[in-house]
Amino acid sequence: MLSRAFVAGVGASVVSMAAILPAVAAGPDVITVTNNATCSAPGSLEDALIAANASTNADGVRIVFDASLAGTGGIEFTGATCKMHSDPVGAPGGNHQRPGQLGARFLVDSQVPVTIDFSNLDDITTTSDADFATFLVASDNVRLENLKNLQAGAAGIAISGSNVTVDNVDQSDPSTIIAETGVAILDGASNVTISNSDFASQWWASILIDGSTTQDSTVSNIVIDNVTSRGVESGIGHIDIEDRTTVNGLTVRNSTFGVLDAETSTSHAVYFNTALKLNNFSYTGNKVERGAGVEKNVFYFENSINSVFANSTVTGNTFTGVSKAKPLSRLIGSNNGTWNGLNFSDNEAKFTRGILLDGTLSNVTIDGNDFVETHEPAGATITLANTVDTAKVSNNLLDTAESVDGVRVHGTSAKDVVIENNKIHDFYAGVSRSAVAIIAPGTGNVVRGNEFVQDLSRAGVDLPATLANHWAVYVWLEASAASATESTGWQILNNHIDGYGGTASIASQAPITNNAIGKTVVTGNTFGQNTRGSFDPETENLAHWFLWNDHATANNRVQTFRAERVSYKGTKATFTATQPALEAGNNAASAPVTLHVYWTADDNAEEYLGSIEDVTAGERVAINTTHTNGNLRVQTVDANGFTSQYSSIDKNLIAAPSAPAVGDVDGDKVSGTGQAGATVEVRDADGNVVGTATVAADGTWSVDGLECDTDYTAVQIVDGEESDASEFTTAECSTGPVVPDAPEVGDVDGDKVSGNGRPGATVEVRDGNGNVVGSDTVAADGTWSVDGLECDVDYTAVQIVDDEESEASEFTTAECAAGTGDGDKDGSKDELADAGSSSTFGMVALGALLLAIGAAATFIARRREV
Numbered sequence: 089m090l091s092r093a094f095v096a097g098v099g100a101s102v103v104s105m106a107a108i109l110p111a112v113a114a115g116p117d118v119i120t121v122t123n124n125a126t127c128s129a130p131g132s133l134e135d136a137l138i139a140a141n142a143s144t145n146a147d148g149v150r151i152v153f154d155a156s157l158a159g160t161g162g163i164e165f166t167g168a169t170c171k172m173h174s175d176p177v178g179a180p181g182g183n184h185q186r187p188g189q190l191g192a193r194f195l196v197d198s199q200v201p202v203t204i205d206f207s208n209l210d211d212i213t214t215t216s217d218a219d220f221a222t223f224l225v226a227s228d229n230v231r232l233e234n235l236k237n238l239q240a241g242a243a244g245i246a247i248s249g250s251n252v253t254v255d256n257v258d259q260s261d262p263s264t265i266i267a268e269t270g271v272a273i274l275d276g277a278s279n280v281t282i283s284n285s286d287f288a289s290q291w292w293a294s295i296l297i298d299g300s301t302t303q304d305s306t307v308s309n310i311v312i313d314n315v316t317s318r319g320v321e322s323g324i325g326h327i328d329i330e331d332r333t334t335v336n337g338l339t340v341r342n343s344t345f346g347v348l349d350a351e352t353s354t355s356h357a358v359y360f361n362t363a364l365k366l367n368n369f370s371y372t373g374n375k376v377e378r379g380a381g382v383e384k385n386v387f388y389f390e391n392s393i394n395s396v397f398a399n400s401t402v403t404g405n406t407f408t409g410v411s412k413a414k415p416l417s418r419l420i421g422s423n424n425g426t427w428n429g430l431n432f433s434d435n436e437a438k439f440t441r442g443i444l445l446d447g448t449l450s451n452v453t454i455d456g457n458d459f460v461e462t463h464e465p466a467g468a469t470i471t472l473a474n475t476v477d478t479a480k481v482s483n484n485l486l487d488t489a490e491s492v493d494g495v496r497v498h499g500t501s502a503k504d505v506v507i508e509n510n511k512i513h514d515f516y517a518g519v520s521r522s523a524v525a526i527i528a529p530g531t532g533n534v535v536r537g538n539e540f541v542q543d544l545s546r547a548g549v550d551l552p553a554t555l556a557n558h559w560a561v562y563v564w565l566e567a568s569a570a571s572a573t574e575s576t577g578w579q580i581l582n583n584h585i586d587g588y589g590g591t592a593s594i595a596s597q598a599p600i601t602n603n604a605i606g607k608t609v610v611t612g613n614t615f616g617q618n619t620r621g622s623f624d625p626e627t628e629n630l631a632h633w634f635l636w637n638d639h640a641t642a643n644n645r646v647q648t649f650r651a652e653r654v655s656y657k658g659t660k661a662t663f664t665a666t667q668p669a670l671e672a673g674n675n676a677a678s679a680p681v682t683l684h685v686y687w688t689a690d691d692n693a694e695e696y697l698g699s700i701e702d703v704t705a706g707e708r709v710a711i712n713t714t715h716t717n718g719n720l721r722v723q724t725v726d727a728n729g730f731t732s733q734y735s736s737i738d739k740n741l742i743a744a745p746s747a748p749a750v751g752d753v754d755g756d757k758v759s760g761t762g763q764a765g766a767t768v769e770v771r772d773a774d775g776n777v778v779g780t781a782t783v784a785a786d787g788t789w790s791v792d793g794l795e796c797d798t799d800y801t802a803v804q805i806v807d808g809e810e811s812d813a814s815e816f817t818t819a820e821c822s823t824g825p826v827v828p829d830a831p832e833v834g835d836v837d838g839d840k841v842s843g844n845g846r847p848g849a850t851v852e853v854r855d856g857n858g859n860v861v862g863s864d865t866v867a868a869d870g871t872w873s874v875d876g877l878e879c880d881v882d883y884t885a886v887q888i889v890d891d892e893e894s895e896a897s898e899f900t901t902a903e904c905a906a907g908t909g910d911g912d913k914d915g916s917k918d919e920l921a922d923a924g925s926s927s928t929f930g931m932v933a934l935g936a937l938l939l940a941i942g943a944a945a946t947f948i949a950r951r952r953e954v
Contacts, residue, residue, distance in 0.1 A: 114147075115147050116145065116147045116148040116149055116150045116201070116203070117140075117143060117145050117147075117148070117149045117150070118149075118150045118151075118152060119136040119139055119140065119149060119150070119151045119152070120136075120151075120152050120153070120154050121133050121136050121151060121152070121153045121154065121157070121209075122154045122156070122157070123135075124157060124160065124161060124162065124163055124209075125163075126163055126164065126165050126166075126169070126170045126193075127169060127170040133151070133163065133194065133204075134170070134172060134194065136151045137151070137172065137194055137195060137196060138172075140196070140198050140200075140202050141195065141196070141197050141198045141227075142198075143198060143199070143200050144199065144200065145200055146200060147200070147201075148198075148200045148201030148202060148203070148229070149198065149200060149201070149202050149203070150202075150203045150205065151202070151203065151204045151205070152205050152207070152208075153205070153206060153207060153208040153209045154208060155208050156208075157208050157209060157210075158208040158209075158210070159210065160210070161210055162209055162210040162211035162212050162213060162237075163209070163211075163212045163213075164212075164213050164214070164215065165193060165212075165213070165214040165215070165216075165218075165220075165222075166214070166215045166216060167216055167218065168190060168216075168218050168220075170193050171190070171191045171192060171193050171220065172192060172193065172194055172195035172224075173188075173191045173192040173195040173197075173224050173226075174190075174191040175191055176188060176189050176190070176191065177189075177191060177192050177221045177224050177242075177243070177246045177272075177274070178221075178243070178246060178272055178274050178275075178298045179274075179275060179298050179299055179300035179302075179303055179305055179330070180300050180302065185219060185242070186219070186242070187221050187242050187243035187246045187268075187269055187272035187274070187296060187298060188219065188220055188221030188224065188242050188243055188246055188272075189219035189220075189242060190218060190219045190220050190242075191220060191221070191224075192220060192221040192222070192223065192224035192246065193220050193221070193222050193223070194222060194223045194224070195223075195224050195226065196223065196224070196225045196226065196227055196230050196249075197224075197226040197227045198227045198230075199227070200229075201228075201229035201230070201231075202227070202229070202230045202231070203230070203231040203232075203233070204230075204231070204232050204233070205233055205234055206232070206233065206234050206235035206236070206257070207234045209235065209236070210236060210237075211235070211236055211237040211238065211239065212235065212237075212238050212239070212240075213237075213238075213239040214239060214240060214241050214266060215266075216241070216266070217241055217264075217265065217266045218241045218242075219241060219242040220240070220241045220242055220243075221240070221241075221242055221243040221244075221245070221246040221272065222238060222240040222241070222243070222244050222245065223244070223245045223246065224246045224248070225245065225246070225247045225248070225249050225252050226248050226249055227249045228249045228250040228251050228252070229249075229250075229251045229252075230249055230251075230252045230253075231252070231253045231254075231255065232245060232253070232254050232255070232257055233253070233254075233255045233256050233257065234255075234256050234257070235256070235257040235258065236258060237258050237259065237260050238257060238258070238259045238270075239259070239260065239261045239264075239266060239267050240259070240266075240267050240268075240269075240270075241266060241267070241268065242268050242269065243268065243269040243270075243271070243272040243296070244257075244259045244267065244269065244270050244271060245257070245270070245271045245272070246271075246272040246274055246298075247271065247272070247273050247274060247277045247280055248274040248275065248276050248277050249276075249277065250277065250278045250279050250280075251278075251279045252277070252279070252280045252281070253280075253281045253282075253283070254271055254280075254281070254282045254283070254285060255281070255282075255283045255284055255285070256283075256284045256285060257285050258285055258286040258287070259271075259285070259286070259287050259288070259290065259294070260286065260287070260288040260289065261288070261289045261290065262288055262289040262319065263289075265291050265321060267289065267290050267291060268290060268291040268292045269290055269291075269292050269293050269294075269295075269296045269328075270285075270287045270290050270293070270294040270295055270296075270317075271294070271295050271296070272296040272298050273295070273296065273297045273298060273307050273310060274298045274305070274307075275298065275299075275303075275304075275305030275306060275307070276305075276306070276307070277307045277308075277310070278307065278308040278309055279308070279309045280307070280309070280310050280311070281310075281311040281312075281313065282295060282310075282311070282312050282313070282315060283311070283312075283313040283314055283315065284313070284314050284315070285315050285316075286315070286316045286317075287315065287316065287317040287318070287326070288317075288318050288319050289318075289319040289320075289321055289353075290317075290319075290320055290321070291320070291321050291322050292320070292322055292324050292328060293320060293324055293325050293326065293327065293328035293355075293359070294315070294317035294320060294326045294327065295312060295315075295317070295326070295327045295328070296327075296328045296330065297310065297327070297328065297329045297330060297333055297335060297338075298330055298333070299329070299330035299331045299332050299333035299361065299364075300330065300331055300332065301331045301332065301362075303332065304332045304333070304334065305330075305332065305333050305334070306333070306334040306335075306336070307333065307334075307335055307336070308335075308336040308337055309336070309337040310335065310337065310338045310339070311339045311341075312327065312338075312339065312340045312341070312343060313339070313341050313342060313343070314341075314342045314343060315343040315344075316343065316344045316345075316347075317343070317344070317345050317346075318344075318345075318346055318347045318379070319353050319355075319379075320353065320355035321353050322355075323353065323354065323355050323356070323381075323382070323384060324355060324356070324359050325355050325356040325357065325358055325359025325388065326345040326346070326355055326356070326357050326358070327340065327345075327357065327358045327359065328358075328359045328361075329358070329359065329360050329361060329364060329366070330361045331361045331362050331363055331364075332362070332363045332364070333361075333364055333365075334364075334365040334366075334367075335364070335365070335366045335367065335369070336367045336368065337367065337368045338366065338368070338369050338370070339370045339372075340358070340370070340371045340372075340374060341370070341371075341372045341373050341374065342372075342373045342374065343373075343374045343375075344374065344375045344376075344377075345357040345374065345375070345376045345377075346376055346377040346378060346379050347377055347379060348377035348378065348379060348408060348410065353379070353381045354378055354379045354380075354381030354382055354383065354384045355381075355384050356384045356385045356386070356387070356388035356421075357374075357376045357384075357385070357386045357387065358371070358386070358387050358388070359388050359390070360387065360388065360389045360390065360392060360395065360423075361390045361391075362390055362391045362392070362393075362394065362395065363394040363395060364392070364395040364396070364397075364425075365395070365396050365398075366395070366396070366397045366398070366400070367398045367399060368398070368399045368400075369397065369399070369400040369401070370400075370401045371400075371401065371402045371403075371405065372401065372402070372403050372404050372405065373403075373404045373405065374405045374406075375405065375406045375407075375408075376405065376406070376407045376408070376416065377408045377409075377416070378408070378409045378410050378414060378415070378416040378439075379410075380410075383409070383414065383415055383416060383417040383441075384416070384417050385416075385417045385418045385419070385420075385421035385441075386407055386416070386417075386418070386419045386420070386421075386440075387418075387419070387420045387421055388418075388421045389421055389422065389423035389424075389425065392423040392424055392425030392447065393424045393425065393447075394425075395423075395425035395426070396425065396426045396428070397425055397426065397427045397428070397430070398428045398429055399428070399429040400427070400429065400430045400431070401430075401431045402430075402431070402432045402433075402435065403431065403432075403433045403434050403435065404433075404434050404435065405435045405436075406435070406436045406437075407419055407435065407436070407437040407438075407440050408437075408438050408439060408440070409438070409439030409440050409463075410439060411439055412439055412461055412463050412490065414439070415439045415440050415441055415462075415463040416437075416439065416440040416441070417440070417441050418440070418441040418442055418443065418444055418464075419432075419435075419437060419440055419441070419442065419443050420432070420443045420444060420445060421444060422444045422446060423444070423445065423446065423447055424446055424447040424474065425447045425448075426447055426448045427445060427447060427448070427449045427450070427452060428450050428451060429450070429451045429452075430445075430449075430451070430452045430453065430454075431453045431455075432452075432453065432454045432455075432457065433453060433454070433455040433456050433457065434455070434456045434457065435457045435458075436457070436458045436460075437457065437458065437459050437460065437462070438458075438460040438461055439460075439461055439463065440459070440462060440463070441462065441463060441464045441467075442459070442462055442464040442467060442468055442469040442470060442471065442491065443469070443470045443471065444467065444468075444471045444473070445471060445472055445473065446471065446473035446474050446499070447473075447474055447475075448474060448475045449472055449474070449475065449476045449477065449479060450476075450477040450478055450479075451477075451478050451479075452472065452476070452478070452479040452480070453479070453480045453482075454470060454479075454480070454481045454482075454484065455480065455481075455482045455483050455484065456482075456483045456484065457484045457485070458484070458485045458487070459484065459485065459486045459487070459489065460485070460487045460488065461487070461488050461489065461490075462486065462489035462490065462491055463489075463490050463491075464489070464490070464491040464492070465490050465491070465492070466492060467491065467492060467493075467496075468491055468492060468493035468494065468495065468496035468525065469486050469489050469491045469493070469494050469495065470484075470486075470494070470495045470496070471493075471495075471496045471497075471498070472495075472496070472497045472498075472499075472502070472505065473496075473497075473498050473499045474499040474500060475499055475500055475501055476497060476499065476501070476502045476503065476505055476528070476530075477501075477503045477504065478503065478504045478505075479502075479504070479505045479506070480505075480506045480507075480508075481495050481505075481506070481507045481508075481510065482506065482507070482508045482509050482510065483508075483509050483510065484510045484511075485510070485511045485513075486510065486511070486512040486513065486515075486523075487511075487513045487514065488513065488514045488515075488516075489514075489515050489516075490515075490516055491515055491521065492521045492525075493521055493522050493523070493524070493525040494510075494512040494515060494522070494523040494524060495507055495510070495512075495523070495524045495525070496524075496525040496527065497525070497526055497527065497528050497533075498525070498527030498528050498564075498566065499527075499528045500528065501528060501529060501530050502528040502529070502530035502533050502577070503530050503531050503532055503533070503577075504531070504532040504533065505530065505532075505533040505534075506533070506534055506536075507524055507534070507535045507536075507538065508534070508535070508536045508537045508538065509536075509537045509538065510538045510539070511538070511539045511541075512524075512538065512539070512540050512541075513539075513541045513542075514541070514542055515542070521558050521559070522558060522559035522560065522561060522562040523538070523540040523559070523560045523561065524538070524540075524560070524561045524562075525561075525562050525564065526561070526562065526563045526564060526567045526578055526604075527564040527566045527567055528566065528567055529566070529567050529568060529569060529576055529577060529604075530567075530576075530577040530578070531575075531577040532577060533577050533578045533579070534578070534579045534580075534581060535561055535578070535579070535580045535581070535583065536579070536580070536581040536582050536583065537581075537582050537583065538583045538584075539583070539584050540560035540561075540583060540584070540585045540586070540588065540599070541585075541586045541587055541616070542586070542587030542588055558588070558597065559588065559597060559598070559599060559600070559601050560583070560585040560588045560599040560600060561580050561583070561599070561600045561601075562600075562601050562603070563576065563578060563580075563601070563602045563603060563604045563608055563642075564603055564604065565603050565604060565605070565639065566604075567604040567608075568604045568605035568606055568639075569604070569605055569606025569607065570606075571605070571606065572605050572606055572641035572644065573606070573607070573728070574606050574607065575606055575607045575608075575729070576604045576605075576606045576607065576608045578604075578608050578609075579608070579609040579610075580600060580608065580609070580610045580611075580613060581609070581610075581611060581612050581613070582611075582612035582613065582614075582696065583612075583613045583614075584613070584614050584615075584616070585599045585600070585613060585614070585615050585616065586615065586616025586617070587616065597631045597632065597636060598631055598632060598633050598634060598635060598636035599615065599634060599635075600613060600634065600635045600636070601631075601635075601636045601638055602635065602636065602637050602638060602639070602642045602643060603638040603639045603642060604639065604642055605639055605641045605642065606641070606642075607643060607644075607728075607729045607730055607731070608642065608643060608731065609725070609729070609731055610635055610643075610723075610731045611684045611699070611723060611725065611731060612684060612696045613634075613635075613696075614686065614694035614695060614696050615634055615692060615693070615694045616692070616693055616694075617689070617691040617692050617693045627736075628648065628671055628733055628734070628735065628736050629671035629672065629673060629674060629733060633733055633734065634733070634734040635723070635731075635732075635733045635734055636733065637731075637732075637733060640673070643730040643731045643732065644675050644726075644728070644730040645673055645674045645675050646674065646675055646676075646677045646724065646726050646730040646731070646732045647667075647668070647670050647671060647674035647675060647676055647677055647724075647732060648677070648722060648723060648724045648732035648733055648734065648735045649665050649666060649667055649668075649677065649681060649683060649703070649705070649722055649724045649732075649735065650665075650666050650668055650722065650735045650736065650738060651663040651664075651665065651666075651683075651685070651720040651721065651722045651735065651737075651738060652664045652666045652738040652740075653738070653740065653742050653808075654719070654720050654738065654740075654741050654742065655741065655742040655743065655744045655809050656713070656715065656716045656717055656741070656744070657744035657810075657811065657812055658812045659712055659713065659714070660710045660711065660712055660713065661685075661687070661697070661710065661711055661713045661715070661720060662708060662709070662710040662744070662809070662810065663708070663709065663710075663720055664706065664707070664708050664709075664808075665681075665683060665700075665703045665704075665705065665706070665707050665708075665709055665722070666705065666706065667705035667706075677724050677726035677727075677730070677732060678726045678727040678728050679703075679704050679705065679726070679727060680701075680702040680703055680704050680727055681703050681704075681724050681725060681726045681727065682699050682700065682701045682702075682703070682724070682725045683699065683700045683703050683709070683722045683723070683724060684696070684698075684699045684722065684723040684724075684725065685697045685698060685699065685700065685711050685720060685721075685722050686720065686721040686722070686723070686734070687713060687715050687718050687719070687720060688718065688719040688720065688721050688737060689718060689719070690718075690719070694721070695715075697711050697712065697713050697720075698711055698712070708808060717741060719737040719738075719739060720737065720738075721734050721735050721736075721737055722734075722735045723735065742807075742809055743809075744809045744810065744811055744812075745763055745766060745804050745805070745806040745809055745810075745811040746763075746804070746811055746812075747802075747803065747804060747811045747812040747813060747814045748760055748761070748762040748766075748768050748783075748789070748802045748803065748804040748811065748814055749761045749762065749814065750802055750814045750815075750816045753816055753817070753818055753819070754819075755796075755818075755819070756792050756793055756794045756795070756796070756818070757790060757791070757792035757793075757794065758770065758790065758791055758792075758794060758800070758802070758816060758818070759788065759789065759790035759791075760788070760789060760790075760802065760814075761783075761787045761788055761789070762783040762787060762789055762804050763783055763787070763804060763806060764783050764784065764785050764786075764787055765782065765783060765806075766782070766783045766804045766805060766806045767780060767781075767782055767783075767804070767805045767806075768780065768781045768782075768783060768789045768791070768802055768803070768804055768805075769802065769803050769805065770791045770794070770800050770801070770802050771800065771801050771802075771803070771813075772798070772799075772800060773798075773799050773800075778791075778793070778794065778800070779791035779792070779793060779794070783804070794818050795818065795821075796818050796819055796820065796821035796822075797817070797818060797819065797820045797821045798817065798818050799815065799816075799817050800815070800816055800817070800818070801813035801814065801815050801816075802814045802816070825890075825892045826889070826890070826892060827892050827893070827894060827895075828846055828849060828887050828888070828889040828892060828893075828894045829845075829846070829887065829894055830885075830886065830887060830894045830895045830896060830897045831843050831844070831845040831849075831851045831866075831872065831885050831886065831887040831894065831897055832844040832845065832897065833885055833897045833898075833899045836899050836900070836901055836902070837902075838875075838877075838879075838901075838902065839875050839876055839877040839878065839879070839901065840873060840874070840875035840876075840877065841853060841873065841874055841875075841877060841883070841885065841899060841901075842871065842872065842873035842874075843871070843872060843873075843885065843897070844866075844870045844871060844872070845866040845870060845871075845872055845887045846866055846870070846887065846889060847866050847867065847868050847869075847870055848865065848866060848889075849865070849866045849887045849888060849889045850863060850864075850865055850866075850887070850888040850889075851863060851864050851865075851866060851872045851874070851885055851886070851887050851888075852885070852886050852888065853874045853877070853883050853884070853885050854883065854884050854885075854886070854896075855881065855882075855883060856881075856882050856883075861874075861876070861877065861883070862874035862875070862876055862877070866887070877901050878901060879901050879902055879903060879904040879905075880900070880901060880902065880903045880904045881900065881901050882898065882899075882900045883898070883899055883900070883901065884896035884897065884898050884899075885897045885899065
């Protein structure tokens with residue numbers, strides 16, 4: 089807070105004004121200015137401020153201007169008279185003297201809130217270039233509003249207090265050089281808002297954050313909202329941040345700096361002097377235009393080697409120059425400060441120069457911006473330089489730029505830099521150039537998913553007919569690893585490139601040229617039909633090929649494999665991975681290798697299909713594809729991690745055989761038909777071969793030894809080409825032994841029984857004790873029979889298949905003939921009971937009977953003789 093000595097010196101005025109104030113305030117005191125006098129006079133602004141500065145009303149003071157003053161002229165200062173504050177205002181040095189070298193004409197320095205509403209006042213002007221601040225706001229909770237124009241000397245409004253608002257206060261001086269600074273924010277100021285105001289033709293700056301080369305200053309939470317600034321005559325900056333200043337929170341939003349059609353002198357939008365500390369800078373929704381003057385930067389850095397910028401946000405802005413011949417200059421000018429946290433996103437830039445960050449960078453994001461017709465003929469549209477740690481350049485459009493490079497990363501090291509999903513179209517310049525230039529070694533860096541296109545015939549694009557396209561991506565020698573066996577720390581993955589490479593008559597080289605020592609991963613990149621290259625293996629290792637490992641130790645100049653004997657079947661393309669003789673200067677790829685496979689149309693358009701790992705020379709491999717014909721290129725990454733050039737193409741396609749036909753599936757056996765001489769492989773669900781067969785001359789084949797209830801596939805292989813698979817499933821497995829049916833018993837005739845059963849089965853006939861008395865094998869027609877049975881006996885018949893026995897079928901033979909006795913049921917019957925079964929047996933039996941009768945008669949006769 090400033091000294092009250094000056095206020096004490098004008099005590100009489102304070103007392104007279106205080107006398108009219110109420111004893112108990114109910115809201116702010118209202119003081120009405122009725123006099124346009126420049127100095128202290130009854131009813132003047134100075135008199136009102138003396139009273140306000142002495143007020144003790146906690147609700148504050150509101151100063152207004154009587155309606156009778158409207159249209160009668162403003163307050164006009166001449167010379168060095170009329171000043172409420174005599175000490176210099178602001179820090180000395182810098183690009184200018186103090187914002188108020190001779191003091192301030194009006195002072196706001198009150199213990200209570202003060203509002204000055206300038207409605208009904210025409211303006212405040214000065215007729216001399218005196219070094220005064222018109223207003224010094226030295227106290228807190230002050231608001232200045234609704235002033236039509238303030239034409240000041242050194243500064244219109246200087247602020248050192250807190251919670252200060254300048255709203256709808258315009259400052260214009262288009263015809264003189266009197267007005268030097270619009271609003272000066274001094275050391276100690278905080279929570280300052282400048283809004284809805286227009287600045288025109290200030291000399292140094294529309295808004296100054298004050299500092300000097302001899303003393304530090306700190307300001308906090310500054311907001312610049314909906315401000316228009318044009319015609320800063322010195323060219324310093326619409327917003328000027330001076331030496332050795334720490335800014336903790338600066339928001340610039342919804343404002344316009346420069347006017348394209350009405351600007352008479354162009355200035356930097358924001359001017360940064362030396363040794364700054366800028367924390368939480370937000371620049372959003374603004375418009376910056378060049379106007380008719382010389383080109384100036386959006387953000388210009390006088391000397392930022394000792395400056396630190398933390399958590400900066402630049403989003404949603406538009407930056408516009410007049411034309412390519414009259415561009416707005418760099419969006420972020422050359423600087424070598426330390427940037428920790430920069431988000432530059434969703435901005436639109438046309439007819440501008442580029443972004444040059446060449447200090448120490450960390451946590452940088454440049455995303456979603458449109459850069460159209462950038463004019464940077466000796467530089468890059470986006471440059472990340474010196475030391476970069478964690479940066480992302482993504483989703484940007486760089487269209488029709490006259491730039492040496494689109495995105496350039498160079499310096500001592502780059503770590504975790506991601507350049508992805510950008511569209512970089514139609515670059516041109518008079519010197520060699522690249523869409524992406526890699527000129528720094530590092531770790532964890534990647535260029536991926538970008539679209540690099542040169543379309544010389546695009547409607548509305550005026551490009552030279554002899555445009556030398558040069559490179560989509562160039563890896564410079566400066567990006568080299570420490571040795572030829574180490575990684576450069578860069579990967580170039582899955583980019584799409586078209587139109588690069590030029591023609592033989594134009595001095596151009598491979599779209600991706602790698603001139604760095606060490607391992608650089610370059611895979612998955614595809615090329616359009618206008619990219620140079622051919623099918624000829626003799627040109628694989630030349631400078632006009634798709635990828636050129638230029639340096640003798642770049643990726644060890646590893647030689648690519650080639651895809652030969654290509655065939656298509658179903659959803660797969662199959663080929664033999666061959667290792668050709670070495671091209672001049674190349675080295676053999678160490679096995680096993682990973683092959684990256686590309687489908688290539690006849691017009692050179694490429695499609696990346698994916699990779700196949702652990703491949704050895706001569707191996708037959710396959711990859712998924714939706715194509716059914718066409719050419720295949722491969723690119724090789726060997727066991728040591730070296731990436732080769734792209735291969736040439738073998739255009740000899742091979743037709744795959746048809747799938748084998750599967751016929752009967754019976755038990756553990758499958759059979760079918762195929763191409764005579766082919767090999768049929770039967771595979772289980774895991775792809776393991778469980779059986780093979782050679783198709784016979786009659787076209788048949790079979791494989792046995794299969795398992796029940798199991799899914800299998802059968803493929804046919806002819807000259808190393810494999811067909812699609814035929815699927816089949818074997819019969820369901822039973823839950824236990826299969827028990828055959830009981831045999832059917834048919835005729836039982838005498839000592840013989842017959843019936844029906846399963847061909848090949850054994851039928852056993854058993855007596856009542858289970859003894860087998862006869863057996864037979866069921867004939868092919870299903871019949872069986874057993875004889876030699878006894879009469880009037882119960883038997884059973886069972887059927888046996890694979891050692892499994894059926895249930896029994898029971899039967900009984902016919903009763904024995906009369907007179908033979910009952911016999912034994914255990915099989916010891918008198919054999920006479922079966923006499924009718926043999927005539928010989930009958931004759932023997934009759935003879936025996938006659939002999940018996942004769943013997944009996946002799947015996948009786950002898951008895952009689954006795």
